[in-house]
Amino acid sequence: xxxxxxxxxxxxxxxxxxxxxxxxxxxxxxxxxxxxxxxxxxxxxxxxxxxxxxxxxxxxxxxxxxxxxxxxxxxxxxxxxxxxxxxxxxxxxxxxxxxxxxxxxxxxx
Amino acid sequence: xxxxxxxxxxxxxxxxxxxxxxxxxxxxxxxxxxxxxxxxxxxxxxxxxxxxxxxxxxxxxxxxxxxxxxxxxxxxxxxxxxxxxxxxxxxxxxxxxxxxxxxxxxxxxxxxxxxxxxxxx
Numbered sequence: 038x039x040x041x042x043x044x045x046x047x048x049x050x051x052x053x054x055x056x057x058x059x060x061x062x063x064x065x066x067x068x069x070x071x072x073x074x075x076x077x078x079x080x081x082x083x084x085x086x087x088x089x090x091x092x093x094x095x096x097x098x099x100x101x102x103x104x105x106x107x108x109x110x111x112x113x114x115x116x117x118x119x120x121x122x123x124x125x126x127x128x129x130x131x132x133x134x135x136x137x138x139x140x141x142x143x144x145x146x
Numbered sequence: 147x148x149x150x151x152x153x154x155x156x157x158x159x160x161x162x163x164x165x166x167x168x169x170x171x172x173x174x175x176x177x178x179x180x181x182x183x184x185x186x187x188x189x190x191x192x193x194x195x196x197x198x199x200x201x202x203x204x205x206x207x208x209x210x211x212x213x214x215x216x217x218x219x220x221x222x223x224x225x226x227x228x229x230x231x232x233x234x235x236x237x238x239x240x241x242x243x244x245x246x247x248x249x250x251x252x253x254x255x256x257x258x259x260x261x262x263x264x265x266x267x
C-alpha cells in the first residue's frame with residue numbers, strides 16, 4: 038500500500054501570496070497517478086489536478102501541480118479568498134484500495 | 147451538470163445493516179466506474195469500495211471485505227453500498243464518487259456531498 042504524507046498540516050498565508058503544498062509518497066506512484074482535491078465545509082470535494090500535473094476543466098490557472106515518483110507539489114500562485122480550504126492528495130497508481138493524504142489546511146493569516 | 151446525491155445514511159446499532167444510495171445524473175452512467183470514500187470524524191479520507199462501469203468488477207478495502215457490497219443499477223443510474231455487521235469504527239461521512247474511466251484504476255473527477263453513517267448503541 039502506498040502511504041501519502043502531506044505537509045505542512047496547516048499553512049497560514051495571506052491573499053495574494055504563493056502557496057506550496059507537498060505530498061510525499063512511499064513507495065513510488067506508478068505513472069504519476071496522483072490527484073489533488075479541494076474540500077470546503079458542506080461542499081462536495083472538487084478535483085483540481087490529475088495525473089500529477091493536468092489541471093481539471095474549469096480550474097483557474099493559478100493552480101498547478103508538479104512532481105513525479107515520490108514527491109509531488111500543488112502550487113497556488115496567488116491566493117484568492119476562496120482558495121482557503123483543505124487540500125488533499127490521492128493516488129490511484131496501484132491496485133485498489135487507493136490511498137489519500139491526511140490533508141493540508143490552508144488558512145488565512 | 148454531473149450530480150451525485152447520496153442518501154440513506156443514519157444511526158444504526160453495532161452489528162446492524164444499512165444500505166446507502168447514490169443517485170446520479172448528467173452523464174452516461176453505464177460508461178464510468180463509481181467508488182465510495184469515507185471520512186471518519188476527525189480523520190482523513192479512506193477509499194472503501196469501487197465498481198466498474200459494467201458492474202462485473204468490484205473492489206474493497208480490507209476492513210470491509212465480507213461486510214460491505216457495492217452494486218449499481220443502470221436503469222436507475224444509482225450506485226449502492228450495502229453494509230452489514232456494522233462496527234463503531236464504520237462511523238463516517240460516506241461520499242459517492244465518479245471515476246473518470248470505465249475501471250476504478252483512474253482518478254475521481256466528481257464527488258457527492260456525502261451521507262453520514264453513525265454506528266452506536
